[in-house]
Amino acid sequence: MTRYLLERPHQLVSLTFFSERYESAKSSISEDLTILKRTFKTRGTGLLETVPGAAGGARFIPYIKKDEASRFIDDVITSLSEEDRFLPGGYVYMSDLLGRPGVLHQVGRLIATQYVHDPVDAVMTVATKGIPIAQSIADYLNVPFVIARHDSQITEGSTVSVNYVSGSSSRIEKMALSKRSLKPGSRVLIVDDFMKGGGTVGGMQSLVKEFDSTVAGVAVFAEGAFEGERVVPNYTSLLRIHATDDHVDVTPGNYLSEIYTPERFSQLKD
Template identity: 45%
Template sequence: MKRSNRLVVLTDFFLENPRKHIQLPYFVELCDTTKSSISEDLDIIHAVFQNQGMGYLQRSTGAGGGVKYIPEFSQSNSIEFIEELRKKLEDPSRILPGGYLYMSDLLGDPKTVREIGRVFASAFSKVDIDVIVTVATKGIPLAYAVASFLNVPVVIARRDPKVTEGSSVSINYVSGSSRKIQTMVLPKRSLEDGANVCIIDDFMKAGGTITGIINLLSEFNARVQAVGVLAEADDDEEERVINKYISLVKISNVDIKQNKIEIQAGNYADTNLNRH
């Protein structure tokens, strides 16, 4: 196989199989070439990935040595995307009755959702994560987007048990927005004991729902390694019940009378979990 063809084949493989460790003999057989040629190809792909702010190839030596692609949006690319997202959300036409913000168009756009997933996956690229957990809301597409870059499964906590999912564990929790007691359930087969978990949600006000997920996960002895929310509310009247999380944008003010929305960048750039 010619080098130009090999580069296409290898690049496609890495993009489709992020964070998957593969030994070099696999690529030697796939491309019908030598180990030294594959090594040179990997140097080229690694350089291009880094130059384009797409991540890097992590290589290891020894008997079990190989390579895996770590997708990592560069800091500048991430900040630029968040700024674009912030401007879109400040459109006054998004204001709904009651002071709510219309976001379904963004969460329904595959390209936007994919980029959101890429930003979160970049922030958590150094964190040991086995599974993405979300609740059955509009955060589901975000969870799958993050999972696609981290190459891990998604588990969804629901309001009601499903017969098709077998026996479940349930808890009651206080919703941060409505202050009502709600129920959250998770099938017993959905998580292995002691799994490393990343929680993804679309919106956080006081953090009651995420706290509920954390309490539910404790029943599985799961370790919550990271929490990511697309948007958080900057509400002085609500006491935030969690403080370790990453947000992309912060909704500062929704003024129905003035027909104005103020959106700030979230804590993505300055969180301790983020890359430096």
């Protein structure tokens, strides 16, 4: 039962289903769910919402508690601050971290915690490096993810494309998304690995609009230092990277202070 619920976050599983699957009375399933709910809460795994009544059942909503989230962000900062990650031009090498299942799981849990009570229908990113993050978040929200591309390929069918100004290089770029990939009226969470001026995220916002959908939020793994006003006003970042010519400074992003506000926190305590 633990496995079944863990593998289907945000999905209501009926008591009847469990009762038939495990050939047990609904009352004993109910008791087991109560134990599970307590365990999930103690371990900080997530919320097990139980819905009473004939159409009732249980729904697992993963989240991460502030202390675990904070420890994870500190660990990532320690890793990224290693000397040999520094790249010419003030960049930081982080592809290895974003290819480790353990790191991706935690990133997914962190961002999904932000949407514990806000509906999200799809996660959107643009190729290439945002994909693993989008996939992991989509996993914890149990919704599909869609990938916009700079080069529209024949295997995508008809696409909708937008032009946008890439903030860091001030060039006009283009991104396209398959017409079939998003239903009108979707609430879309926009995700990327890195944001500087916010041009790319702005491009995705335009794409969402083209699909008659709305932006549920913007989340990035790391934000870079940026002088001036960003095209994107509201976003969540796990990290802030400030790189100069010979040194990189990695600090926590706005995630912890944005997410664990008293209002939200009381919800997470249910």
